[in-house]
Amino acid sequence: MRPEPSQLHNAAGPSGPVSLLGPADVRRLATDLGVRPTKALGQNFVIDPNTIRRIVATARLRPEDVVVEVGPGLGSLTLGLLDAASRVVAVELDPVLADALPATIAERAPGRAESFELVHADAMRVQELPGPAPTALVANLPYNVAVPVLLHMLERFPSLRSALIMVQAEVADRLAAEPGGRVYGVPSVKARWYADVRRAGSIGRNVFWPAPHVESGLVALERREPPTTTATRREVFAVVDAAFAQRRKTLRAALAGWAGSAPRAEELLRRAGVDPGARGEALGVAEYAAIAAARAAEESKESGS
Known part of the structure; x- marks a missing residue:
């Protein structure tokens, strides 16, 4: 027998049922708290329990996973995650949402309340999290800060083995784009420094309150080792930023400022095995790492001479 629309049952059994939030629940909570979703914070609350189930299933969480969720809002996704991890x-x-969330968890997932912890903070400033190291990131990220938050969490918490984020469809396309694609750019390359990235589905507007003006998309990431290189992440990302700052130009021209001159940029590109006449969107993260390593090797040689 299928569970009721607002119910999700933990496979472990003893913790009891978790009651997901439906449209009326979300609006009631918001009214009780005096909350009006703000565009400045990118607040669009998920009101459809079936969408929550879909996100949790797509995240492929293990029972032992420690999940970090950024921007839980009223707790729609949080409740679903508690039932799976x-x-x-x-x-x-x-602050209003942060203060209210523990009570919502206690009411709707009483058997799982001890497995929940709230951190009242800006995700971009978080340097550590309480308890065991997180193994998965699952979040409905605010559209205006999605990429910076994702990259910060991947950098700061190397224990994250996977991530599933819901973002604006256009951002999802950029993150998952392959080299040579029309929307391939800085987010595409930087995300691949940390992980394999793929589009994991689309989400319609009507599952949110208020409904956004754009469609949303799911992006799945599986952690892997960065490309083998003598350059640092910061050095590689500097090349990426320079290459896409003038994406219509050849790499020889686009990297002239970064390298010090166009001839020097061409020399470094050739040392890295990259065509100076290529454009930034043609390169994968390993090639950017090779360019950064070529410059690092040259600078090391110059400083030692």
Whole structure:
């Protein structure tokens, strides 16, 4: 027998049922808190329990996973995550929402309340999280800060083995784009420094309150080792930023400022095995790492001479 629309049952059994939030629940909570979703914070609350189930299933969480959720809002996704993982740490910036979330968890997931912890903070400033190291990131990220938050969390918490984020469809396309694609750019390359990236589905507007003006998309990431290189992440990202700052230009021209001159940029590109006449969107993260390594090697040689 299928569970009721607002119910999700933990496979472990003893913790009891988790009651997901439906449209009326979300609006009631918001009214009780005096909350009006703000565009400045990118607040669009998921009101459809079936969408929550879909996101949790797509995340492919293990029972032992420690999940970090950024921007839990009223707790729609948090409740679903608590039913699938051993622990959820939610990072919330809004003080009203942060204060209210523990009570919502206690009411609607009483058997899982001890597995939940709230961090009232800006996710971009979080340097550590309480408890065991997180193994998965699952979040409905605010559209205006999605990429910076994702990259910060991947950098700061190397224990994250996977991530599933819901973002604006256009951002999802950029993150998942392959070299040579029309929307391939800085987010595409930088995300691939940390992980394999793929589009994992689309989300319609009507599952949100208020409904956004754009469609949303799911992006799945699986952690892997960065490309083998003698350059640092910061050095590689500097090349990426320079290459896409003038994406219509050849790499020889686009990297002239970064390298010090166009001839020097051409020399470094050739040392890295990259065609100076290529454009930034043609290169993968390993090639950017090779360019950064070529410059690092030259500078090391110059400083030692």
